[in-house]
Amino acid sequence: MPTFSLFNHTISTLEKSLNLRSMRHRVLASNIANMDTPNYKAVELEVEKEIRREHGSAPAVQLVRTHTNHIPVAPTPMENVKLTTADPPQFSLRGDGNTVDVDKTMGQLAENTILYRTAAQLISNRLKGLRYVIKGGK
Numbered sequence: 001m002p003t004f005s006l007f008n009h010t011i012s013t014l015e016k017s018l019n020l021r022s023m024r025h026r027v028l029a030s031n032i033a034n035m036d037t038p039n040y041k042a043v044e045l046e047v048e049k050e051i052r053r054e055h056g057s058a059p060a061v062q063l064v065r066t067h068t069n070h071i072p073v074a075p076t077p078m079e080n081v082k083l084t085t086a087d088p089p090q091f092s093l094r095g096d097g098n099t100v101d102v103d104k105t106m107g108q109l110a111e112n113t114i115l116y117r118t119a120a121q122l123i124s125n126r127l128k129g130l131r132y133v134i135k136g137g138k
Contacts, residue, residue, distance in 0.1 A: 013051070014123045020047045021116040023081060028109045031086070031100050039097040042086035042105070047115075050081055 024045040034040040088099040 011123060011126060014119050014126075016051065017047065017119045018116060018123070020045065020050055020081065021112055021119065024112050025109065025116070027083065028105055028112065031105050032102065032109075035098065035100040035102050035105075037098060040100060041098075042088075042100045043083045044086040045081060045083055047112075 024047055027043055027045045031042045034042075086099065089101040089104070092099075092101075
């Protein structure tokens with residue numbers, strides 16, 4: 001007999017997403033803070049890979065981009081998060097070995113902020129719906 005799950009792992013997945021997005025924000029901010037440090041190698045936290053790694057497979061529902069200007073959709077976890085070395089800029093006039101691409105990192109930071117706010121809004125809406133049901137629709 002299947003067990004009933006009130007939250008169906010949605011809230012816990014969104015919580016992990018918020019935690020990872022917060023960590024990614026700190027990683028990106030650290031890269032920007034070290035943009036003038038000689039031989040600093042930019043690092044990256046890939047939130048989507050971390051979520052898939054924890055859940056063991058692709059998400060049950062596959063989201064599709066319907067327009068080329070849409071932000072790529074991606075699902076997130078906490079333990080044993082792996083930071084990877086970011087790809088160095090394709091073209092760089094720097095001779096100090098630093099691999100921080102400030103423009104790319106700022107774009108990633110903006111995208112990460114949007115995805116963080118989206119996950120927070122989804123959790124908020126889910127909890128508002130539960131509160132509505134608990135109050136009997138009042």
